[in-house]
Amino acid sequence: MLANVNSARKILYPFSFVYGLITNIRNRAFDLGLLRSESFDFPVISVGNLSVGGTGKSPMIEYLIRLFQPSYQVAVLSRGYGRKTKGFLLASENSSAKELGDEPLQFYRKFKDVIVAVDEKRVNGLEQLQKLKPELNVVLLDDAFQHRYVKAGYNVLLTAYDKLYTDDLLLPAGDLRESRKGADRADVIIISKCPSDLDKKEQLEIVKKIRPKPNQNVFFSCIQYDSYVFGREGKIPTDELSSWNVLMVTGIADTEPMEEFLTSLQINFQQLKFSDHQFIGNRELEKIKKSFSLIDGEKKLILTTEKDYVRSFLHTTLPVFYLPIKTEILDNSEKFNDLIKNYVRKN
Incomplete structure (x- = not known):
């Protein structure tokens, strides 16, 4: 039995089968080039997940901002979930949450040297950023793992410690936006919201459970609350x-x-x-x-x-x-930082 699936929702499994068929056809179309993924000539890092609900994407975006901000001109591009506007918008001093969405506004208010933009069409958003801000060195895509019209150079996939994607079902019976196979596209998989004292034995058990590909690195993170x-x-x-x-x-x-x-x-x-x-x-x-x-x-x-x-x-x-909260990488933060930095240096 899948530990994280609400038993009452299991009656919706036939609809999950249909949903899975549709998302699999879509992903296959991208894999075969029938639907086009756009690449860009500057580093683009996508942070996302397979499920709906909170996995800690915003704290991870902020972690990456802090990692790159001393040396690079960083931009964050989000769709601006929940905003009352459409199209491409750059954050400014007069921006509101209704115009940008809450998370983009939080990034802008917190990191004054970071460029923050929203656009539900991420390809257009990246093209506008490239045109308006040619000094950019790296763009962080917030919640864009399923947005395959952009081919990000590096994909960070988050899954919550208490709700691993391996223990979930597709919508609407579960909370997965696409099948677990979608995790194959990730360069790094982060088990988020872990206990800060998570021991090595349990870490190894989780790694065995998610079965990463040989080219994938798995890290564990926890939420650190401000004092x-x-x-x-x-x-x-x-x-x-x-x-x-x-x-x-x-x-x-x-x-x-x-x-x-x-x-x-x-x-x-x-x-x-x-x-x-x-x-x-x-x-x-x-x-x-x-x-x-x-x-x-x-x-x-x-x-x-x-x-x-x-x-x-x-x-x-x-x-x-x-x-306030922060993401903290457990044990191997230097390795994680080096992997991300090396991708940006090479590109």
């Missing part, structure tokens, strides 16, 4: 949050890691969940205010993710703070 939360009113050390009453407000796919982190710090929190990438409108805001008013004590705050903060709380008067 401070940040808001309009300043910052608070996370180890002091145990003296606060917290309302945790999220609009992300996977809240469990953040819940576990707050629990580990013995923080007293209540939770209000919205759907992934949901914008907070007046109705949602009233719901937040009502929930917050019901929390006892004067020393209380609203805690959210950085992505949610950028999307919905930049201009709020509520005491909202966000908790």
Whole structure:
């Protein structure tokens, strides 16, 4: 039995068979050259996954930005999931999450020297970047593993530790966007969201389970939380949050890691969940205010993710703070960094 498949969804398996047939035909058409993949004469690194839901793509993009930013002019190109606009857009000081999407806006606000653009047609987006920003050295494609109209020079595939693609089924019975065979296109496979103390024995068991190709490297990563939360009113050390009453407000796919982190710090929190990438409108805001008013004590705050903060709380008067996260490669970070850097140097 597949450990990560909701038993109630298994009745949808016949539809998964049809979905798989369609995606396999599409991938085969690209493999045979019937559908064209466009290559570019500068380094293009794709970061993506096989499944829907959170695998840590945004923290990995930020990891790569930090890796390249000291030596290269970096750009991030995203489709801008959830934005209310269409076509190619460059991020600017006046950009909003509704124009760019929450993740691109987060990248732009966090890394001022990085060029951030959105375009649902990635080929056009890369062509526009090449024309408008000829000084570019490397482009990071966010969530583009299935966007095969671009032939990325290097593919980073993420799969979550607690939801490996080998334990999943195709949509709609499971969460896979394409069959597990799609992992063959990856240059690097990263098992994300691992426990920070994951031992070598379990790492080897996971590697055997996913059976990488001889040319593929497998790495393990964990989420590292910041030691401070940040808001309009300043910052608070996370180890002091145990003296606060917290309302945790999220609009992300996977809240469990953040819940576990707050629990580990013995923080007293209540939770209000919205759907992934949901914008907070007046109705949602009233719901937040009502929930917050019901929390006892004067020393209380609203805690959210950085992505949610950028999307919905930049201009709020509520005491909202966000908790930044980083990706940390376990054990072999130097090898991972060298592999990515060597690809960029050669190209």
